[in-house]
Amino acid sequence: MDEKMHVNAMDTLFTHLREVSPLAIALSGGLDSRFLAHAARLASCDILLLHASGPHVSPRESERAKLWAAGQGLTLRVIPFDPLALPAVAENTMERCYFCKKALLETLHPHAAAYTLCDGTQADDLLHSHRPGLRALKEAGLRSPLAEIGIGKTQIRELAAFSGLTQAGQPARPCLLTRLAYGMRPDARILARLAAAETELEDSGLDDFRLRLTPSPQLHVTILPQDMQKVARVLAVNGFAGAQVVRVETLSGYFDRKEPKD
Numbered sequence: 001m002d003e004k005m006h007v008n009a010m011d012t013l014f015t016h017l018r019e020v021s022p023l024a025i026a027l028s029g030g031l032d033s034r035f036l037a038h039a040a041r042l043a044s045c046d047i048l049l050l051h052a053s054g055p056h057v058s059p060r061e062s063e064r065a066k067l068w069a070a071g072q073g074l075t076l077r078v079i080p081f082d083p084l085a086l087p088a089v090a091e092n093t094m095e096r097c098y099f100c101k102k103a104l105l106e107t108l109h110p111h112a113a114a115y116t117l118c119d120g121t122q123a124d125d126l127l128h129s130h131r132p133g134l135r136a137l138k139e140a141g142l143r144s145p146l147a148e149i150g151i152g153k154t155q156i157r158e159l160a161a162f163s164g165l166t167q168a169g170q171p172a173r174p175c176l177l178t179r180l181a182y183g184m185r186p187d188a189r190i191l192a193r194l195a196a197a198e199t200e201l202e203d204s205g206l207d208d209f210r211l212r213l214t215p216s217p218q219l220h221v222t223i224l225p226q227d228m229q230k231v232a233r234v235l236a237v238n239g240f241a242g243a244q245v246v247r248v249e250t251l252s253g254y255f256d257r258k259e260p261k262d
Contacts, residue, residue: 009151031170
């Protein structure tokens with residue numbers, strides 16, 4: 001995409017955001033929601049950022065969201081939310097994301113007040129055949145401006161870099177519940193241990209990786225082969241010494257049942 005196409009794409013996005021404004025943006029701290037907030041700020045929209053914190057969110061992700069919002073001069077409200085009390089989440093069913101997102105939106109809506117509640121769902125997210133969380137967004141009437149005008153992940157990265165957003169190559173870090181295979185009952189302690197392990201792996205120089213714990217117990221990880229010993233050491237320190245570390249190419253669709261993306 002050349003500079004003229006970048007400019008035209010940003011102008012189209014600005015126009016759309018101004019039509020939706022004022023915006024209450026659910027900010028996870030990931031690239032998609034950060035880019036949405038960044039573009040809305042550049043478009044001079046009235047913005048309120050809402051960040052849900054709880055056992056399913058890595059403390060590092062919450063801290064990054066706070067620091068980024070403060071650096072941009074944007075108002076951020078941190079809202080406590082614990083999905084582990086929800087039966088479908090506690091049982092870790094394939095519909096986990098639907099019930100989690102449904103409860104999350106019910107929690108966020110009162111804080112949005114006169115704002116239009118939005119999220120960073122982008123066009124590529126709509127291509128996955130099983131995304132129970134998207135059903136909850138649609139039922140709640142939540143707006144997804146990036147998806148609405150057809151902006152996908154590759155374009156987000158290009159436009160983020162073009163428009164000066166920091167960490168335009170930020171790797172995806174979905175919620176910690178996705179680290180457990182379906183049927184494994186999550187609790188705050190195991191999620192905290194997984195978050196701590198991932199933080200230590202990042203600090204050791206790894207960035208593009210994903211973890212998934214299975215009942216075996218096995219920890220499946222998407223990394224380069226030469227990093228396996230480093231990963232095994234870090235996992236052992238964080239309480240996963242008994243887990244067999246297995247390298248896989250992808251975690252999406254790896255297990256016996258079809259794995260939706262959260």
